[in-house]
Amino acid sequence: MKKNWKELDIALIVKKGGTAQDFKTGDWRSSKPLWDQEKCKQCLICWLFCPDSSIEVKDGKMTGIDYEHCKGCGICAKECPFKAISMEEEKK
Amino acid sequence: MSNIVAKTGNEAMAEAMRQINPDVVAAYPITPATEIVQIFSSFVSDGKVDTVFVPTESEHSAISACIGAAASGARVMTGTSSQGLALMHEILFIASGLRLPMVICEVNRALSAPINIHCDHSDTMASRDAGWIQIFSEDPQEAYDQTILAMKLSEDIFFPAMVTTDGFIISHAMSRLEMYSDKEVQDFLGEHKTPYNILDTEKPMTVGSIVLQDFYMEIRTQMAAEMFKAKAKIQDAYAEFNKKMNRNYNVIEKYFMDDAEYVIVALGSTAGSARYLCEKLRENNEKVGVVKPRVFRPFFAPELVEILENAKGVAVLDRSDMMSSTGGHLFNELKSAFYGNAKQPPMKNYIYGLGGRDINMSDIEKVLHDIKEFSVSKVKDSDVKYITVRE
Numbered sequence A: 001m002k003k004n005w006k007e008l009d010i011a012l013i014v015k016k017g018g019t020a021q022d023f024k025t026g027d028w029r030s031s032k033p034l035w036d037q038e039k040c041k042q043c044l045i046c047w048l049f050c051p052d053s054s055i056e057v058k059d060g061k062m063t064g065i066d067y068e069h070c071k072g073c074g075i076c077a078k079e080c081p082f083k084a085i086s087m088e089e090e091k092k
Numbered sequence B: 001m002s003n004i005v006a007k008t009g010n011e012a013m014a015e016a017m018r019q020i021n022p023d024v025v026a027a028y029p030i031t032p033a034t035e036i037v038q039i040f041s042s043f044v045s046d047g048k049v050d051t052v053f054v055p056t057e058s059e060h061s062a063i064s065a066c067i068g069a070a071a072s073g074a075r076v077m078t079g080t081s082s083q084g085l086a087l088m089h090e091i092l093f094i095a096s097g098l099r100l101p102m103v104i105c106e107v108n109r110a111l112s113a114p115i116n117i118h119c120d121h122s123d124t125m126a127s128r129d130a131g132w133i134q135i136f137s138e139d140p141q142e143a144y145d146q147t148i149l150a151m152k153l154s155e156d157i158f159f160p161a162m163v164t165t166d167g168f169i170i171s172h173a174m175s176r177l178e179m180y181s182d183k184e185v186q187d188f189l190g191e192h193k194t195p196y197n198i199l200d201t202e203k204p205m206t207v208g209s210i211v212l213q214d215f216y217m218e219i220r221t222q223m224a225a226e227m228f229k230a231k232a233k234i235q236d237a238y239a240e241f242n243k244k245m246n247r248n249y250n251v252i253e254k255y256f257m258d259d260a261e262y263v264i265v266a267l268g269s270t271a272g273s274a275r276y277l278c279e280k281l282r283e284n285n286e287k288v289g290v291v292k293p294r295v296f297r298p299f300f301a302p303e304l305v306e307i308l309e310n311a312k313g314v315a316v317l318d319r320s321d322m323m324s325s326t327g328g329h330l331f332n333e334l335k336s337a338f339y340g341n342a343k344q345p346p347m348k349n350y351i352y353g354l355g356g357r358d359i360n361m362s363d364i365e366k367v368l369h370d371i372k373e374f375s376v377s378k379v380k381d382s383d384v385k386y387i388t389v390r391e
């Protein structure tokens, strides 16, 4: 349960530093990119285009999508030359 | 030991600042408040205070520097007026939202356009919803006392406070000032209190982080509740000040209110003129009285209703207009305070003295005649009247 108004610290200070890292900016996404590993040719066009650095890459290979920061803009799906990414509406 | 001197409102506020000896003062000059920080900067140069003085390039920067300093655990003050306070507007909300104690010595002055450097309350009233404590003063003595009081109060409730005088009428008018010793002021203030300190390396923290739909409602609700609670603490602060500094101040001052039938409600210097007039009229047994709210924010609505509800007529003097077709700020607050109250005294608004236009005894006397007429005839003409104006 999130704290109610009586339980919050004054001015909503956060009692630690570097908190920007903990801020999940992807939680207001209305549609979600789905990656089809089978179709993917690892061209990394999606990685190049994603405005939110949400294409996860390891050792030069795409490994998935960072849903904690992905805004669901759909650019990756549009740009993928192999239609390996499709968009699906978020169900909340 | 008190020391009796002659000082203007600005000098009195500068002296209060010297005795408070804040850690940081960041300021930008503006008529008619310039002298406050100018005199204070001499205290800094002369080594009479331990303050770090930050001369900034604008009021926006001045109040921003104040926020940074206050969040770092410093005791902070500044001074401004009119366009300067308006330029601070954006940052005023940040100071209160971050719950940082600080005091602005604010000299009430009209807002442009047309440009005008003289007194009215438009500037302070335009910041009334910023989450600041707002205190009005009638003369240099009150400005001095309430500046000291506000510093302590602000640290007790973690809301910033502005103490105001009336431009030129108080800021540049010399009068008798009874000053405390530096030690008495320091003893009254006690240990500096701060809600948090971002420079505390033992306890790293994030201040001013983004808060969206999930917590903004909660934190603003908490702030509103704290402001509500602050009302009792403000009353306590006045009581403590009276006791320690040998004064007799109330959040709302009442003059001749035991049996007054017709009452003038006014802020700041005009309350003094109204009181003087009532003293004269009382010699002819006219049952007139004056109510002077010192604190405009938070607004002491039920307390004012209780004081005014038995009057036969209430004349509310506003030195500011909301340009909403509904009259001035004090009038709108009082009218809404009376909503749903069993007793509804006839109430009328008189907007006066904009841009420093004088208000004389004869003007206030006319107001008393008018409110009497209004309450007897109950004629429902406009309840907002512009006075001290060429017709």
Ligand code: SF4
Residues within 6 Å of the ligand: A033, A049, A050, A051, A052, A053, A054, A055, A065, A069, A070, A071, A072, A073, A074, A075, A076, A077
């Ligand atoms: S939908 Fe937009 S934000 Fe999300 S991974 Fe694709 S390009 Fe990046």
Ligand code: SF4
Residues within 6 Å of the ligand: A035, A039, A040, A041, A042, A043, A044, A045, A046, A047, A062, A079, A080, A081, A082, A083, A084, A085
């Ligand atoms: S653009 Fe398409 S094919 Fe290329 S790496 Fe991304 S998902 Fe794979």
